[in-house]
Amino acid sequence: MTVHTGxxxxxxxxxxxxxRVRTTGERxxxxxxxxxxxxxxxxxxxxxxxxxxxxxxxxxxxxxxxSLTDANERNVGRTIGANHIDATYKFVGLRNYTDALTDPVFxxxxxxxxxxxxxxxxxxFLLGLALATILNREFRGRAAYRMMLILPWAVPGFVSVFAxxxxxxxxxxxxxxxxxxxxxxxxxWLDDPTWAKVSVIAVNxxxxxxxxxxxxxxxxxxxxxxxxEAAEMDGxxxxxxxxxxxxxxxxxxxxTVILLSTIWTFNMxxxxxxxxxxGPGDSTEILVTQAFRQAFVDSPRDFAGSATWGVLxxxxxxxxxxxxxxxxxxxxxxx
Amino acid sequence: MASVPESAPGAAAPGGRPRGKRSPLASxxxxxxxxxxxxxxxxxxxxxxxxxxxxxxxxxxxxxxxDTTLDNYRYLVDRTSFFTWFGNSALIAGVTTVLGVLxxxxxxxxxxxxxFPGMRPLMWTLLITQMFPMAILIVPLYNLMxxxxxxxxxxxxxxxxxxxxxxxxxxxxxxxxxxxPVEIDESGRVDGLNPFGTFxxxxxxxxxxxxxxxxxxxxxxxxxxxxxxxAFMVGDENMTLAGGLQTFVTQYTANWGPMTAASVLIxxxxxxxxxxxxxxxxxxxxxxxxxx
Numbered sequence: 031m032t033v034h035t036g037x038x039x040x041x042x043x044x045x046x047x048x049x050r051v052r053t054t055g056e057r058x059x060x061x062x063x064x065x066x067x068x069x070x071x072x073x074x075x076x077x078x079x080x081x082x083x084x085x086x087x088x089x090x091x092x093x094x095x096x097s098l099t100d101a102n103e104r105n106v107g108r109t110i111g112a113n114h115i116d117a118t119y120k121f122v123g124l125r126n127y128t129d130a131l132t133d134p135v136f137x138x139x140x141x142x143x144x145x146x147x148x149x150x151x152x153x154x155f156l157l158g159l160a161l162a163t164i165l166n167r168e169f170r171g172r173a174a175y176r177m178m179l180i181l182p183w184a185v186p187g188f189v190s191v192f193a194x195x196x197x198x199x200x201x202x203x204x205x206x207x208x209x210x211x212x213x214x215x216x217x218x219w220l221d222d223p224t225w226a227k228v229s230v231i232a233v234n235x236x237x238x239x240x241x242x243x244x245x246x247x248x249x250x251x252x253x254x255x256x257x258x259e260a261a262e263m264d265g266x267x268x269x270x271x272x273x274x275x276x277x278x279x280x281x282x283x284x285x286t287v288i289l290l291s292t293i294w295t296f297n298m299x300x301x302x303x304x305x306x307x308x309g310p311g312d313s314t315e316i317l318v319t320q321a322f323r324q325a326f327v328d329s330p331r332d333f334a335g336s337a338t339w340g341v342l343x344x345x346x347x348x349x350x351x352x353x354x355x356x357x358x359x360x361x362x363x364x365x
Numbered sequence: 366m367a368s369v370p371e372s373a374p375g376a377a378a379p380g381g382r383p384r385g386k387r388s389p390l391a392s393x394x395x396x397x398x399x400x401x402x403x404x405x406x407x408x409x410x411x412x413x414x415x416x417x418x419x420x421x422x423x424x425x426x427x428x429x430x431x432d433t434t435l436d437n438y439r440y441l442v443d444r445t446s447f448f449t450w451f452g453n454s455a456l457i458a459g460v461t462t463v464l465g466v467l468x469x470x471x472x473x474x475x476x477x478x479x480x481f482p483g484m485r486p487l488m489w490t491l492l493i494t495q496m497f498p499m500a501i502l503i504v505p506l507y508n509l510m511x512x513x514x515x516x517x518x519x520x521x522x523x524x525x526x527x528x529x530x531x532x533x534x535x536x537x538x539x540x541x542x543x544x545x546p547v548e549i550d551e552s553g554r555v556d557g558l559n560p561f562g563t564f565x566x567x568x569x570x571x572x573x574x575x576x577x578x579x580x581x582x583x584x585x586x587x588x589x590x591x592x593x594x595x596a597f598m599v600g601d602e603n604m605t606l607a608g609g610l611q612t613f614v615t616q617y618t619a620n621w622g623p624m625t626a627a628s629v630l631i632x633x634x635x636x637x638x639x640x641x642x643x644x645x646x647x648x649x650x651x652x653x654x655x656x657x
Contacts (some may be wrong), residue, residue, distance in 0.1 A: 064482060070560045074475035075487060077468045078535055085528050086494055089505035096504060106508060161402060164395060169387075171396075177640060178403040184639035185410055185632040186589035188607045192614060192628060193413045196621055204412060236405070244643060297498045300591040304611070318592075321500035325507070326596045333504045340501030351493065 096337040097126055103331035119334070126338040135312075135320075136339075140346070143296065143316040146227075150234045150295045155288060157235065158242025163276075165243070166250040183240035191304040194233045195220070198305075223313035226306050230314050234301050238294075242287055249283030250276070289354055296347060317343045410632070413625045421622030437626035446601050447627055450609035453598075457522050457605060458587035464523070465530030466538075466580050473538025474564050478550060494532040499592045502528060507596060517603045525593050530583040537582065541575025542568065578645040585635060606631055 065072075101119040130136045165176055182190060197204045198219035206216040219229045253275065261271045299318050302308060308315035308323065315323070317339060325336035387395075415429055417438070423431045441447045476484055476491075506525050507516070515521030545568060553563040569576075594605045604612075610631075613624035 068479075068481040071475045071479040071481035072483070074471035074479075074560075074564075075483075078472040078491075078531055079487070081468055081527065081531055082490065082494065085524060085531075086497070086502065089502045089509060089528075090497075092505035092509070093501050096508075161399075164398060167395070169392070169395065171399075175399045175403055178407050179399075180640065180643055181406050181410055181636065184636035184643070186585065186606075186635055188589055188591050188610060189413075189628045189632045190409065192610060192624060193409045195614065196416070196619075196625070197409060197412065199619070236409075240406070293495070297500075299499060300589075300607075303591060303595075318498045318500045321498070322503065322592060322596070325504050333508070336500065337504050340498060340504070343498045344501050347498070348493070 093337045093340055096334055097341050098123060099334050100125075101333040101337075103329070103333070106333060122334075126334055127342075130335070130338050130342060136342075139315060139317050139320050142227075142314075146231060146234075146316055147292055147295045149231050150238065150298075151288060151291050153231070153235050154238040154242050154291060155284075157239050158287075159246055159280075161239065161243045162246035162250055165247055179243060180240045182236055183244075187237060187300050188304055190237060191233060191301055194229075194236075195305055198229055220306050221310055223310055226310055226314050230302055230305055233305060234295065234298060237301065238291060242291065245283055245287045246280060249280045253279035285354075285358060289351075292350065293347065296350075297343075317346075410636075413628050413632075416621065417625035417629045419622075421620075437622040438630075441623045441626045441630070445623060445627075446604070446609065447623075447630070449602055450604050450606045451630070453519060453603065454588055454605040454607075457519050457526065458584050460519075460523050461526040461530050461587045462580050462584040465527060465534045465583050466576060468527075469531050469534035470538060470569070470576070471564065472535045474542050474568060476535070477539045477542035478547070479560075491532045491536050494528070495536065497528075503593065503596060506593075510597060516597055517599060522594060522597055522605070525597065526587045526590065529586060529590075533586070534579050534583055537579040538572070538575065541572050541579070544575070545571050574645060578642050581638060581642050585639065588635065 098121055099119045100122050101117075105119040106117050161179060165172060165179075185193075200206060200216060200218055200221055203219070205219065210216060218225055220226050257275050257279075258271055261275060266274070296316075297318050298316070299322065302314055302316055302319045303322070306314045308319050312320075321336045321339035321343065324332045324339065418433050418435070419426075419428070419431050420434055420436055421440075472487075475481070476488060502525075506528075510516045510518075510521040510525070513521075515524070549567055549571070550563050553567045554560075558566065589607065590605075591607045594608050595611070598604050598608055601609075601612075606627075610624065610627055613620045613627065
């Protein structure tokens with residue numbers, strides 16, 4: 031499915047970026063040749079490369095640098111009216127990292143973030159798969175059910191989160207009123223550490239299931255029906271058909287949606303920030319909300335600490351991505 | 366969930382015939398499960414809609430209908446800056462979308478069609494930037510915007526949102542371009558078009574639905590963004606919807622009436638568009654990732 035841009039492409043593409051650096055030194059002709067073969071591909075990607083370099087590359091580098099300093103609200107350079115105050119923060123080496131990594135708070139947040147991610151992704155995936163398999167059958171009202179089940183995804187996330195906050199309200203929320211009607215005493219949904227954790231996970235699952243469901247439904251529909259018919263002829267039971275046709279058929283889609291949803295959940299800021307503000311206390315604070323809190327909620331604002339947490343979060347995600355890529359390689363997929 | 370293996374045969378092949386073999390009991394179970402799930406999916410949204418139509422003093426009662434009124438909407442229009450926030454959000458999300466799509470379109474095409482040195486690293490960069498926690502960029506961007514005097518300015522937030530929109534748009538569009546047969550490019554090349562001409566005259570018109578979906582989704586993403594807008598925009602007249610809505614529900618007081626009315630006004634247009642576009646959405650997102 032790929033148009034080669036020139037005869038030398040296969041070789042050059044195989045060598046990737048590393049090859050280019052080396053060849054410019056050894057054989058000056060190579061760069062010119064590569065340029066004439068690939069110049070339009072490079073021109074086409076140039077806008078993105080430039081924009082990413084400026085608005086992501088630069089802040090990223092700066093973030094890494096800040097994490098090596100003691101920058102906070104008081105010592106960063108700023109302009110108040112006509113007065114410019116110069117920055118006075120200084121380089122402190124890896125101190126922020128040793129501080130963060132030896133701080134029990136970091137470990138606590140990391141553990142809860144992992145628990146939160148694993149719970150959310152696995153429950154979301156299972157529910158999405160169950161609903162997708164049901165919707166993949168032919169029956170009356172299928173389109174209407176599908177529409178209704180997608181609704182949570184269609185509503186902007188922060189609106190849904192406020193809706194849930196409204197339902198979860200301890201004294202006046204609908205959930206507790208309903209429980210009260212059934213004679214069950216009010217549940218402190220967002221006021222008790224354990225319940226708050228259950229609540230944030232429930233809301234995130236509610237938000238995430240529609241995407242899973244639609245993606246997996248697409249995957250299911252791309253599995254040829256003949257496979258099932260043939261298996262049925264051969265006497266395979268429902269479980270065997272699920273195990274040997276559905277599961278392999280869904281592998282590509284599943285791995286993609288699990289990757290995406292793991293990354294999204296790990297970084298899921300709005301649900302926690304808007305539903306509980308990390309509370310009660312700091313019981314539902316995940317890594318990203320804690321990093322945000324350091325820089326924008328707590329006083330004095332700790333920019334260096336926040337940047338350090340940011341780098342650590344990215345490191346965790348990179349490890350995850352590498353492990354993921356390795357497991358895909360084993361399955362023989364490109365990514 | 367016990368129904369997973371049982372229903373797995375995908376009894377109805379795509380476009381297939383009803384098998385007509387399902388027992389009444391299985392049918393009942395199927396509909397019961399779906400009705401239960403649908404209620405859970407729809408109810409919170411519906412409840413907000415119903416609450417917005419009740420006088421504020423009944424907001425927290427369990428009555429579905431009580432003195433139906435538009436007072437909450439009137440309050441929202443007359444007494445709050447809702448439309449200012451709405452305008453800010455629309456402006457910021459709109460400009461972000463247009464810029465994001467413009468910048469990313471050719472890249473999506475190039476990574477879909479060509480093999481070139483640097484393509485792999487680029488694909489990885491696009492993937493990895495999508496998993497960037499905002500925590501790592503927010504402080505440097507905040508300081509940068511502060512130095513440039515762009516805090517509290519729509520421009521600042523637009524630049525910030527481009528960090529999300531550009532990689533995302535490129536990724537999505539690659540998925541859509543992958544779905545257009547290469548033969549079309551080839552025939553264009555045979556007719557003497559260069560790659561830019563092929564892209565502009567042949568592929569772009571064919572990819573219009575995909576571009577629309579990409580644009581729509583990046584609009585919605587910017588529309589619903591919370592972290593950057595909470596940190597960068599302060600003051601009533603500069604807030605976006607996500608920030609403005611937070612002012613209704615603080616730690617101690619909750620003004621549920623106008624809050625629900627605002628929620629409805631924010632959600633309904635988005636949801637209507639969304640339900641039309643959703644089918645293509647998933648196709649683009651997963652195709653971009655699986656057909657690397």
